Amino acid sequence: MSSSTARPVCILGLGLIGGSLLRRLADDGHRAYGYNRSTTTVTEATAAGYDATGDLSAVLARAADEDAIVVLATPVPALAAMVAAVAEHAPSCLLTDVVSVKTEVAAVVAAGHPGARYVGGHPMAGTAxxxxxxxxxxxxxxxxxxxxTPDDVDPTDWRAVAELAHRAGAVVVPAADDAHDRAVAAxxxxxxxxxxxxxxxGAGESGLALRLAAGSFRDGTRVAGTAPELQRAMLEGNAMALLNTLNETIDRLVAARDQLxxxxxxxxxxxxxxxxxxxxxxxxxxxVPITEVTIGADGWAAELRRQAHLGRIWLPVDGN
Amino acid sequence: MSSSTARPVCILGLGLIGGSLLRRLADDGHRAYGYNRSTTTVTEATAAGYDATGDLSAVLARAADEDAIVVLATPVPALAAMVAAVAEHAPSCLLTDVVSVKTEVAAVVAAGHPGARYVGGHPMAGTAxxxxxxxxxxxxxxxxxxxxTPDDVDPTDWRAVAELAHRAGAVVVPAADDAHDRAVAAxxxxxxxxxxxxxxxGAGESGLALRLAAGSFRDGTRVAGTAPELQRAMLEGNAMALLNTLNETIDRLVAARDQLxxxxxxxxxxxxxxxxxxxxxxxxxxxVPITEVTIGADGWAAELRRQAHLGRIWLPVDGN
Structure with missing residues (x-):
């Protein structure tokens, strides 16, 4: 596909995920631009040669004018304000997101922009x-x-979001929101x-214990070093699914303790x-790629989900 | 120090730990040789240019003749047989080991070779x-x-084992056997x-979950890929200490579940x-190095242990 003729992408939030997406698309010659609330971030992004602004209404007016895909890439607490601005300034743009918990984001979008052309997304990329x-x-x-990939998703919009993910270098995995949320809990x-x-x-034992700590401790505790507020926002936003996996974790450890x-x-x-x-x-x-599904054909979304549950991925092949 | 004039090292067991120690010492020009039960291993080690044999009595007779340091480097189930052979063929050699759980190895040595000059050791190096x-x-x-580093350890023997670890490229951490075992449990x-x-x-959820698994799952589960029999030998040999850390793990997770x-x-x-x-x-x-301890001076072993509990290491400095 020719990047320069593809639809532009407007990214709201230029943190790790949104900022990296802006870099990737722009570096590939794609039309992409972003908004961030922080002047420092806008200055840094602009100095690095990227198209960034702190003016939310203006960037959304531009997105509406150019029929851009709008990407929500802020932390969860800022989402409602972003969605309200999209509903006001770019109501007919295709909307997606790169935020962790999908049922939560879908609810925010439904509340703030009921008629949105929204197709959720979630790249499994680092947060440390x-x-x-x-x-x-x-x-x-x-x-x-x-x-x-719900049953009622528009096939053209779905494909546009899937191709955006593919253009970013990622591998597309179709799923229902609730199945995704259970999976990422696990x-x-x-x-x-x-x-x-x-x-x-490990740290509770003594300085001697931490002194002796080697690879199993280093790797097994790495993500505990992520900023607590980021971890809490992610985990607490998925409380119901996490409660289930945590209970299973406890049950298995109790059984192991009894056997020991x-x-x-x-x-x-x-x-x-x-x-x-x-x-x-x-x-x-x-x-393993998903096979024999034509996007938009009868039952296509359910079939994508079914094959993804087997661990398969979606590839943008001609004729799909 | 001049490696070529240092005491030779006889390694019983040429698996990952023992074999790597043989390589390191021999590559540095040190006199080192090893025994392994498996003809395949002996052939491989010999073909790689190392001094290895499948004759246990002969290698121990040579160790006795040369006053070598004998290193126990077999899995736990084979230890008793090794210790019996040392007691028979090289009873006065300085004996150490590189096996995980220290109270367990000390008990095997005490049972099979009561008069042994034994100073235990444990390198925290990979087992995957x-x-x-x-x-x-x-x-x-x-x-x-x-x-x-028990109170009654011979200072000269202790220093010889510590210097062997240091020669292997490692950092020496003095500790009591039971404190070590609690620390490695943790x-x-x-x-x-x-x-x-x-x-x-994670794997129990669905193929979709494993498909979406990223860095947190990959790193957090890495050591689960270690051969189950190796994990069981290590963990079950430290059952008492592990039971304590496992109970604390369960208690903390239950508290988290209740809060969630x-x-x-x-x-x-x-x-x-x-x-x-x-x-x-x-x-x-x-x-941070342990300071102001002269090996062999009054209370030296207790002082080494005390400083190691603060997370400090021992360095072989002139005058120590």
Whole structure:
């Protein structure tokens, strides 16, 4: 596809995710521009050669004029104000987002801009560092990028958002919002809690323990170093799904504790964990594409979701 | 120090740890040789230019003749047989080990060779891959190497073992056996269980979840990929200490679950984990040496242990 003729992209929020998306699209010669509330960020982005502004109404008026895709890329607490501005200044633009919890964002959009052409999205890309200073154009290369795929989504809009993710270098994974939120509770939010408890228990023993800490502790606690307010916003926004995975975590650890106490064995948990890690490595190593689905054909969204549940990815192939 | 004139080292077991130690010492021009039960390993080590044999009595007779330091480097189940052979063929040699749980190894040595000149040791180096094929001479560079430091340890023998660890490229951390075992339960064995439960819960959700898994899952579950039998031998050999850290892990997760369920918040666990991770990073970044202890002076062992509990390391300085 020719980038220069594709629809422009207007990104609201130039932190790690939004800023990296702006870099990637602009570096590839695509028309892309962004808004950020902070003058410092706007100055930094502009100095780096990117098209950025602190004027929200103006950037949205431009987006409306150019029929741009508008990308919500602020933290959750700022979303409602962004959505209200979109509803006022660029109501007919295709709207997507790059924010973690999909049912939560969909609810904010539905409340503030009921008639929005909204297709949610979520790139699974790093959050340990934040802000414009942490942005880079390769952030999404090879990353999984969930695209909301409800039954009533417009096929043309869906494809535009999926192609945006693909253009960013990411791999498109179609999913329903609630299935996505359960999945990220299991493989992202719950791991933040287990990393936190691993760190707290390890550091509680003594300076000797932290002195002896090696790879298992370093890797197992890495995400506990993420800014607490970022972790809390992400995890607490997905409280219901996280409660389920946390309860399962506790149940499995209690069973392991009982087996260790009564039989001196950790066989079950170690075997389950090993099997699960091997399955993860298999899935990570193989990117099987979704096949035989024509976007817009009868039942296409349900079929995309079904195949994605098998671990497959969507590729923009001619004729899809 | 001149390596060529230092005491030779005889290593029993040429897996990841023992084999890497043999490589390191021999590559540095030090006299070092090893034994392994497996003909394949002996052939591989010999073909790579190292001095290795499958004849246990002969290698120990040579060690006795040359007053070598004998290093136990087999898995725990094979230790008793090794110790019996040392008692028979090289009873007066200085004996050390590189096996995980120190109270367990000390008990095996005390049972099979009551008069042994034994000073235990434990390098905190990787176990995810195993066998001679995984060995490399830099395995211990910068790694922490615990050296058993009970009150009644012989100062000359202690220094010889500490200097061996230092020659391997490691950083010496003096500790009592039971304190070491509690510490590794907290920062190594418990992280294996939290990695296992993180993997099992994540993989239990769906293929979609594993498809979306990114850095937090990859790093947080890495050690769950270690061979289950290696994990079980290590963890179950430290069952008492592990039971304590596992109970604390469960207690903290239950408290977090209650806070999440009743108040929609994960504040306490996320804050505790973040603080603990920061402390770990501070300890990892700063290697403060133990000061003003003369090895062999009155109360030297207790003072080494006291300072190591503050997170300090031992450096072989002239006059120590």
């Amino acid at each position: 560092h934040s802000g414009w200073a942490a942005t880079h154009s390769d952030l999404f290369v090879g990353a999984m990028w969930m695209v909301s 493989i992202s939010h719950n791991p933040h809690l287990t990393a936190a408890v691993t760190a707290a228990v 106490r009564d039989h001196g064995s950790v066989e079950v948990l170690v075997a389950d964990g090993h099997r699960a890690r091997r399955r993860y490595e298999e899935v990570a190593a193989a990117q | 891959h195993s066998g001679w094929a995984a060995t490399h001479s830099d395995l211990f560079v910068g790694a922490m190497w615990m050296v058993s 920062i190594s064995h418990n992280p294996h269980l939290t990695a296992a439960v993180t993997a099992a819960v 369920r009743d108040h929609g918040s994960v504040e306490v666990l996320v804050a505790d984990g973040h603080r603990a991770r920061r402390r770990y990073e501070e300890v990892a970044a700063a290697q």
